[in-house]
Amino acid sequence: MSDLEVLTTRVTEALGDCVIEHAEACGNLVLRVRLDSWRSVAETARNTLGCNYLSFISGIDWMPAPTVGLIEGDTSTPAQPKEMTFGAAGSAGRFQVFAHVQSTVQHIGFTIKADVDEAAPHCDSWVSVYPGADWHERECWEMYGVVFDGHPSLRHLYLPAEFEGHPLRKDFPLLAREVKPWPGLTDVEPMPGSESDEETKDEAVEA
Amino acid sequence: MSSTEQPVTPTNASPDFNPVPDFEVAPGMQRHLADARVNVELDTGDMIINLGPQHPATHGTLRLVVRLDGERVIAADPVIGYMHRGYEKLTEFRTYPQVTTLINRIDWLSSFANEVPFVHAAEQLMEIEAPPRAQYIRTALTELSRIATFLLFLGEMGLQVGALTPAFYGFRDREHVLNLIESATGGRFHPNFNRIGGLKDDLPWGWIAETRNVMKIVLDACDVFEDLVLGNEIFQARTRSVGIIPGELGASYGVSGSNLRASGVDWDLRRDGAPYLSYPELDFEVFTHPDGDSYARYWVRLQETRESARMVLQLLDKMPSGPIMAKVARIIKVPAGESWVETENPLGQMGYYVVSKGGTGPFRVKIRSASFSNVSILPWMLRGVYVPDVVTILASLYFILGDIDR
Numbered sequence: 110m111s112d113l114e115v116l117t118t119r120v121t122e123a124l125g126d127c128v129i130e131h132a133e134a135c136g137n138l139v140l141r142v143r144l145d146s147w148r149s150v151a152e153t154a155r156n157t158l159g160c161n162y163l164s165f166i167s168g169i170d171w172m173p174a175p176t177v178g179l180i181e182g183d184t185s186t187p188a189q190p191k192e193m194t195f196g197a198a199g200s201a202g203r204f205q206v207f208a209h210v211q212s213t214v215q216h217i218g219f220t221i222k223a224d225v226d227e228a229a230p231h232c233d234s235w236v237s238v239y240p241g242a243d244w245h246e247r248e249c250w251e252m253y254g255v256v257f258d259g260h261p262s263l264r265h266l267y268l269p270a271e272f273e274g275h276p277l278r279k280d281f282p283l284l285a286r287e288v289k290p291w292p293g294l295t296d297v298e299p300m301p302g303s304e305s306d307e308e309t310k311d312e313a314v315e316a
Numbered sequence: 317m318s319s320t321e322q323p324v325t326p327t328n329a330s331p332d333f334n335p336v337p338d339f340e341v342a343p344g345m346q347r348h349l350a351d352a353r354v355n356v357e358l359d360t361g362d363m364i365i366n367l368g369p370q371h372p373a374t375h376g377t378l379r380l381v382v383r384l385d386g387e388r389v390i391a392a393d394p395v396i397g398y399m400h401r402g403y404e405k406l407t408e409f410r411t412y413p414q415v416t417t418l419i420n421r422i423d424w425l426s427s428f429a430n431e432v433p434f435v436h437a438a439e440q441l442m443e444i445e446a447p448p449r450a451q452y453i454r455t456a457l458t459e460l461s462r463i464a465t466f467l468l469f470l471g472e473m474g475l476q477v478g479a480l481t482p483a484f485y486g487f488r489d490r491e492h493v494l495n496l497i498e499s500a501t502g503g504r505f506h507p508n509f510n511r512i513g514g515l516k517d518d519l520p521w522g523w524i525a526e527t528r529n530v531m532k533i534v535l536d537a538c539d540v541f542e543d544l545v546l547g548n549e550i551f552q553a554r555t556r557s558v559g560i561i562p563g564e565l566g567a568s569y570g571v572s573g574s575n576l577r578a579s580g581v582d583w584d585l586r587r588d589g590a591p592y593l594s595y596p597e598l599d600f601e602v603f604t605h606p607d608g609d610s611y612a613r614y615w616v617r618l619q620e621t622r623e624s625a626r627m628v629l630q631l632l633d634k635m636p637s638g639p640i641m642a643k644v645a646r647i648i649k650v651p652a653g654e655s656w657v658e659t660e661n662p663l664g665q666m667g668y669y670v671v672s673k674g675g676t677g678p679f680r681v682k683i684r685s686a687s688f689s690n691v692s693i694l695p696w697m698l699r700g701v702y703v704p705d706v707v708t709i710l711a712s713l714y715f716i717l718g719d720i721d722r
Contacts, residue, residue, distance in 0.1 A: 187677025213583035241569035267397035
């Protein structure tokens with residue numbers, strides 16, 4: 110058995126029926142757990158499995174970004190997917206929270222995901238288990254709007270207090286791209302003396 | 317802590333104080349805590365002051381709101397985000413080769429080291445591997461950026477305790493290393509030298525011989541810093557027992573890298589993580605210090621600078637010949653999947669969780685930067701310290717604002 114298989118068996122046995130699905134992604138173990146067991150999973154990971162180190166907590170929005178405002182034929186922006194598909198270990202809906210925990214002693218680590226509700230996303234806070242979860246959860250809350258129940262002070266971390274919206278959601282537009290298309294088809298300066306140069310000159314004269 | 321004798325802590329001095337977690341108080345801290353009790357008994361008033369956003373000790377725009385009782389900090393709240401550039405959002409609108417340009421600007425002192433985990437994550441998804449020579453050059457440049465970063469720290473930490481000379485030495489010797497990085501990559505600070513599948517260019521003529529010379533300079537500089545700074549009585553008085561991070565608490569906060577090793581946690585991703593670059597083929601030592609204070613953090617970084625110089629020399633001896641690029645299509649498309657790559661960067665654990673949906677750009681990139689977690693322990697650390705020590709603690713944690721705000 111490879112190290113990863115040993116780890117998978119150990120982790121799935123310790124977490125029991127909290128695990129909905131597990132998968133391997135490029136040598137990393139990814140588990141999808143039940144949302145109501147989010148905090149108890151962290152406790153098991155820390156106390157039973159010895160994962161004393163919190164790497165990060167974040168969110169993910171699986172919805173494809175709407176391509177409003179992007180100019181047809183502009184190849185500078187990568188094509189966005191059209192259908193909602195999910196990554197390793199699957200998902201029940203649009204939003205997920207995911208976290209990575211590690212052990213500094215046994216040198217193991219795995220990623221935990223949980224599906225959160227789309228209309229009113231919320232999940233339990235990990236602050237009581239990993240104190241470092243504080244800032245990560247604040248960031249996730251402001252970027253995705255996931256409310257962490259039991260967090261001591263869920264307030265803005267990066268953005269000003271009056272900021273509205275959740276920037277990392279896929280339906281939040283990247284305004285810079287919509288106001289001015291990225292240098293591409295539309296932003297080419299005409300060569301001096303070329304036809305398009307003459308046209309711009311004419312337009313400038315008319316204006 | 318033994319439960320029989322109750323030490324004087326702000327917690328049992330007054331219920332108004334923020335609870336301080338129950339950790340063993342180092343001998344040097346006892347007088348601070350006793351002093352605190354006097355302040356409480358005299359009922360001196362609190363004062364709230366801002367350290368920053370512009371402050372020499374913050375290396376950028378970190379604002380610290382501190383509540384003071386006399387000269388002592390009773391609560392501190394770091395306010396970040398003055399340099400938030402939204403890289404996680406921007407990566408979703410860039411192609412893979414364009415993303416490396418962005419992530420150069422996360423930790424701008426060791427840009428090359430930032431590129432490596434991202435490029436590695438894309439390579440994992442594409443199931444390609446850079447040729448051995450490219451791996452060796454990557455490793456050498458990563459270690460060089462570590463040396464450049466640490467030399468600045470070694471000099472600048474002296475500056476924060478009032479010693480001006482080390483700062484000049486640090487900048488002077490770092491210049492040699494930056495010249496090496498520049499001659500190999502073309503960029504002093506933002507090389508953007510990694511390509512998915514290898515490197516942009518091979519090493520220039522004479523680079524290896526020049527690097528050997530510079531590594532001698534670096535090793536000499538480390539001896540100078542050891543005598544000049546570590547052996548200095550004032551430096552020791554200012555850093556010993558100041559800003560102690562207990563190892564287990566640090567780990568649960570996500571503190572990583574030299575900061576965690578200075579707290580006695582023997583964990584280095586170059587040795588303990590998933591094998592990456594040419595580290596499995598190198599012979600190197602991982603240094604830990606049991607104290608966890610500012611002095612320990614300086615000591616660990618000094619030893620690691622030496623060790624990095626030795627690693628670079630090993631790499632130069634073993635440098636294989638061969639191609640520097642794997643076969644990669646001109647337009648890079650990354651198959652759907654997820655990949656998590658973490659590396660031991662100068663500032664700590666740097667990781668990218670890359671989610672691809674099979675296009676030319678990533679669908680989601682979670683950037684796990686080291687300084688963000690390293691600084692998140694500040695509210696705990698700064699309780700009960702004196703204002704001048706705040707500056708040395710900030711300097712000894714060694715963060716880069718771009719690495720916090722991303």
